[in-house]
Amino acid sequence: MQLARRMQALAPGIFTAMTKAKTEVEAKGVRVINLGIGSPDLPPAPHIIEALRQGVENPRNYTYPIGGNLKLHQALANWYKERFNVILDPQTEIITLMGSQDGLAHIAWAYINPGDIALVPDPGYPIYSASILLAEGELYPMPLLASNKFLPDLKAIPRDVAKKAKLMTINYPNNPVAASANPDFFKEVVEFARNYDIIVCHDVAYAELAYDGFKPMSFLEVPGAKEVGIEFYSLSKTYNMAGCRIGFAVGNAEVLQALDTIKSNIDYGVFAAVQEAGIAALTGDQACVRQTAAIYQRRRDILVDGLGSLGWHMPKPQASMFVWAPLPNGYTSSMEFSIELLNKAGVLVIPGIAFGSQGEGYVRIGLVQPAEELQEVIQRIGSCFNFN
């Protein structure tokens, strides 16, 4: 049974290797502390679960949810206005997705012909590249380097590549590098996209996991952004609804129409009860969002300060649920270090190389365990490693 060539795009080599290594360590009786996953460990607020419960109990919610729920679009439009001062037309400038992953995976089908170029971040969240490869497009990786504050250097993209590029994906606050963007960068992106006729896809999944009073911005806040692109927003991290599978694409109506056409051919929408839970989340008390961010901020401080006291230093991110940690002194391979950390301390992190070649030299540490577990992580690493 000969697999199609495009299946090679889906070979998750490093993630599989890490899962295998974890199973082997666990077989020796070690309790592995998993800081590798990118899924929130916290529950949604009670009013969101209650809305979901009521939605599940409503027999009318079991038809195909074709066409979505205008009240949900209106709720998101109000939320965007309140949070970002961005005006969205609920009818034409918002579509509901089965998580933002759904849109990130399918947008390439609407715009990429075999051989077309897409500009993607390196390192980057894997679906950005996989979606292009599934559509048989070509990747042009934009390096995210510490020396450029982990922002792509648009001036370094050759003119002929920019001219051929059809899509560009950016993501701030970023997974995996945990960096944030500034308005000047987004303005530069809009100008670049205009000059070269490129559709921008901005992924803003981590907008609300921000610390020390920092407020990440929407790409659509920048004048002209709506003319060149769309933004993917997710309820997964903001409201701890990752398993509920609900997210949105917002912005340019023409691009959204194309994405909607693809989706209308392959699915019938998000379960109505989940959409009702989404309305409750977006219109309800937002204290839960602040509480979630405060929990992650405390975890960040415990982890970064604790590892720093052991001689392993890394910057404190302003946002996202990850720490992007340069390898400690003496290590050069992120894979080798991650395996050593797993074998010696029973702590699982993701080697930076899993996210692209420019991720080498780093590991991604997820703030996805309670404070006590992170204290245990520090204690375990301190007893097995000497970084000084």
Ligand SMILES: Cc1ncc(COP(=O)(O)O)c(C=O)c1O
């Ligand atoms: C950067 C980024 N974008 C999108 C997603 C997918 O989110 P959703 O649950 O909305 O599909 C994730 C999930 O971890 C992510 O890290």
